[in-house]
């Protein structure tokens with residue numbers, strides 16, 4: 001028998017995405033005085049003198065993040081930019097520049113890539129952002145898009161995930177769960193099409209939900225409103241993974257707990273109806289759906305009036321001491337722990 005030592009092999013699934021990032025981050029040291037914030041927030045913060053520079057990056061992989069059977073390339077290009085701008089907004093900063101890198105297989109035509117870039121250019125125009133570079137490569141299979149966004153804001157206005165205190169009010173900028181339900185509709189229509197390609201897709205009744213999935217927006221106008229009225233959230237994150245996960249990130253980074261009032265969580269009527277049709281609980285879709293790209297933020301109670309006058313902002317709960325954990329106060333008057341992954345079992 002060989003005396004050779006076996007190299008350990010651990011499945012990535014044992015760590016999960018967040019566990020893996022924690023593990024990678026634990027081995028990384030910050031050397032430069034310019035690095036104000038490295039790994040661990042929606043974006044990194046760099047100080048080169050003058051306004052700090054805010055940097056974030058996101059990767060979209062065909063078959064993992066999007067399915068080209070129902071994702072038009074123009075929308076995909078738009079979304080690839082938006083998801084990055086959303087992370088800049090989550091720092092309370094103004095997005096200004098993006099770089100775009102793509103890997104494409106020979107399955108894609110020049111016209112297809114033109115469509116993708118049309119969507120990106122539309123997003124850059126809508127958000128007043130310059131596309132300043134990138135990289136292009138062939139890929140063996142499928143399309144990969146990597147976007148980096150760069151923004152800036154005065155140092156004292158940057159909001160981190162880590163500033164929430166017990167007693168702070170928990171707010172969200174728009175309704176939740178719709179993008180997830182839009183995706184479920186597109187998936188269902190794909191299955192129908194695969195079974196019988198002659199049938200026409202039934203999307204017209206659920207325009208809002210499909211639109212929330214295919215054409216997300218970043219909440220730049222909320223950031224602009226904060227600046228206008230002099231409101232500084234104590235903590236902020238964008239909701240990309242679902243209210244439960246993203247609230248957990250704020251709580252973990254701030255060392256606090258929180259409660260969410262089920263009855264106050266904004267859910268669009270169309271989302272409510274569609275959830276019922278899929279035999280899903282609407283609040284479960286709002287908590288775990290993801291891809292809403294709304295801002296989840298906390299404010300000191302003294303700033304409550306400034307929040308009340310804000311368009312489409314909902315007060316959904318409160319920050320509590322860490323020992324209280326993260327709780328859902330249900331409409332039926334019960335209290336349930338909110339867990340970050342999977343579905344809440346009532």
Ligand code: ADP
Nearest residue numbers: 021024025038039040041042043044058087240
């Ligand atoms: P978001 O959902 O806001 O895009 P992520 O959950 O993707 O944030 O990332 C959380 C933090 O971990 C960020 O600071 C991000 O830059 C960092 N991060 C993610 N993946 C890696 C990686 N492979 N190496 C180093 N840092 C990473």
Ligand code: MG
Nearest residue numbers: 042087238240
């Ligand atoms: Mg984010």
